[in-house]
Amino acid sequence: MEQHHMRRTLRALGTLATSAVLLALGSHAAFADQVTNTIDSTPDTALEIRNVVAGTSSSVGFQILEGQTGGVTDPTGDRQGCNAAGNAPVTVNLSVPSGVMAGTTTLSFTDCGVVQNVNFAIPTSTIPGDYNVSVASVSGGKANSLFNSAPASFTLRVGAPAPTDTTPPSITPTVIGTAGANGWYTSDVTVSWLVVDNESAITSSSGCDAVTISTETTGQTLTCAATSAGGTTSKSVTIKLDKTGPSAALAVTAGDAGENGWYTSDVTVSTSGTDSISGPVTCTPDQTQTSETTGQEFNGSCTNDAGLTTNAAPLTVKLDKTGPSAALAVTAGDAGENGWYTSDVTVSTSGSDTISGPVTCTSDQTQTTETAGQVFNGSCTNDAGLSTNAASLTVKLDKTLPGVLWTGGPAAGGTYYFGFVPSPPTCSATDGLSGPADCAVSGYSAAVGGHTMTATAHDNAGNTGTDTRNYTVSAWTLKGFYQPVDMNGALNMVKAGSTVPLKFEVFAGSTELTDTAVVDTFKWGEVPCTDFSGAVQDDIEQYTSGQTVLRYDTTGGQFIQNWQTPKKAGSCYKVVMKTDDGSSISANFKLK
Structure with missing residues (x-):
């Protein structure tokens, strides 16, 4: 009878396992949550074997694990993650064969990985043999959840009672959590215990319930103790939990x-x-x-x-370890010579920095007063705060024109007769700051007329100063030609080939000039007789046989130039005497 019941039970369990497998073989069957026991650490469909002795009991833990295939957690299942939740618990109903008594057959799970232990008692009357425990049904959980209950099945292998138990229970802890380094865990830790005594029943135990540690700790010790006919034993584990990374x-x-x-x-x-x-x-x-x-x-x-x-x-x-560049420069002001400036000066400081620009430099500085040498300083600071001093710059400023000092020459406003003009003057520059450089006179002339001389002076700064002098050169006074030549436009009638004495005087003011060198030229030339139409004709009555050489007659107090007329009767001539000052007198002649 017992064997028949056993076979019927086994057939039912096989059918139930098949149904569970078919339930798991949906579109995502491979990733259904696993309902498993804790007899070993592998959630598989192989029936684990728990050896017990008739008249004793055995505790088996059950839990729900996230759906996995080959140890890989389902990333895309019908419900990713654990399908058991506090507001959607999963109920697992166990199928327990006749001859085995279970402390409970209904388990309620509100989270995955939490172990619930079920105590299975085997009466003394139970016939030794294999008794399969499986899951009858799974219900609840989150919507669209899938569960594979096949891994929860196991076999109670009942043996004959041992005559005497001399060994205390065996206690095996199971720790589930993310292992860190140096014995630490870095996620919530669940500790469950497997308490086994194959010789006698567990008569008492303490601290052997599953515990979840979620509070960080440097070391929390859990101890499970159990007693059987063989004695009492205990097992401890210390959990170090740190879920938070360090500061950095x-x-x-x-x-x-x-x-x-x-x-x-x-x-x-x-x-x-x-x-x-x-x-x-x-x-x-x-x-x-x-x-x-x-x-x-x-x-x-x-x-x-x-x-x-x-x-x-x-x-x-x-x-930036390097200061900026920095330089001083004159950015406004007229540059003179020899490093001098001749107008107000602006000195600017500029710089640059290729790393921590922009650069801030000393503000513009000015020099408006004359100086023989004013030293300017400036600096530039980059964005990093590094400063560089520019090389000093010395400014020399002379805005005053040099003075002029005349030496010799015609006096300002003077009047001089030609030939009596003073020699050209010289000049020199005067300057009390940058010092005189040079001076030169232009505009000097001894020619007849009004003249303006300009003295141009330079100082060492390049400034130019000028001064002018005006004077007049007067022409000589020419008198003549005297008799026998008639003047005032008259036409003198002269025998062709004869020699006519041309007499005249030259005066520089009241001074009569007697040196023949004052005569520049004595020229005559034929002109058309028609040029003298209507002129008064006057016959030359006095001739000379003297040489045609210019001379001064000290007796008569006059110059005499003998002119031998051409031998061309009927022709007309104009005779012109020109002195060195440019003055001239002329007379008209007609040959007969």
């Missing part, structure tokens, strides 16, 4: 701070952090910046003893 920050720990976020010397960037739970903390080693840059980004991180890593916020370093 980058900071400049070496380097001269400039302005506007710049540094002006080599920079050391250090990464530091702390962790109040799983210290000590290991951080990125110090980093350095030695080359100039408009912005170098540094990154770093810290890792606590649990293996959790936190990235520090990036830190940007701007480094």
Whole structure:
């Protein structure tokens, strides 16, 4: 009878397992949540075997795990993640064969990974053999949930009671959580216990319920103790839990701070952090910046003893170790000579910086008073706060024109007769600041007429000063020709080939000139007789046989120039005497 019941039960369990498998084989069957036992750590459909002895009991844990295939969690299932929730619990009904008594056959799960232990008691009357425990039904959970209950099935292999139990229970802890480093966990941890005694029943236990630790701790110890006929034993586990990464920050720990976020010397960037739970903390080693840059980004991180890593916020370093260029220059003012300026001067300071521009320089400076040498200084400062002094600039300013000092020459407003004009004057420059340079006179002339002389003086700054003198050169007074020649437009009738004495005087003011050198030229030339139409004709009555050489007759007090007429009767001539000052007298002649 018992064997028949056993076979019927096995057939029912097989049908139920088949139904569970078919339920799991939907469009996402491979990723259905797994209803499994904790007899071993693998959620599979193979029937685990729990050996028990008639007259004893055995505790088996049940849990729901996220759907997996080959150890891979379902990323795209009907319901991604755990399908058991507090507001949507999953109810699992166990199918327990005759001959086995279960503490409960209805389990309610509000989360995945939480183990619920069920105590199975095997009466002394139970016939030794295999008794399969499976899941009769699974219900509830989130909408559209799929569950695979096949891994929850196991076999109670009932053996004959041992005559005596001399061994205490075996306790095996199961810890579920994300393992970090150095024995730490970095996510909530669930600790469950497997308490087994194959020789006698567990008569009492404490601390063996599943516990979830969610509060960070440097070490929480859990202990499970159990007693059977073979004695009492206990097992402890210590859980270190840190779910939070350490703090991490980058900071400049070496380097001269400039302005506007710049540094002006080599920079050391250090990464530091702390962790109040799983210290000590290991951080990125110090980093350095030695080359100039408009912005170098540094990154770093810290890792606590649990293996959790936190990235520090990036830190940007701007480094300029070199001051800007700086130079002084005259930007307004008339440049003279020899480094002098001759008008008001503006001195500007300018500079540049290829790294931390813009550059701020000393404001414009001016020099308006005359000086033999005013020193100007200026500087430029870049955005990093580095300053550079420009080379000094010396300004020499002379705005005053030089004076003129005349030496010799015609007096201002003077009047002189030709030939009696003073020699050309000289001049010199006077200057009390930059000093005199040179002076020159232009406009001097001894010719007849009014003249203006200009003395031009220069100082060493290039300034030019001038002074002028006006004077007059008067012409000589010519008198003649005297008799026998008639003047005033008369036409003198002369025998052709005869020699006519031309007599005249030359005066410079009241001074009679007697040197024949004062006569520049004595010229005669034939002209048309018609030029003298209507002229009064006057016969020359006196001739001379003297030489035709200009001479001064001291007896008569006059110049005499004998002119031998051409031998061309009927022709007309004009005779012109011109003196050195440009004055001239002339007479008209007709040959007969």
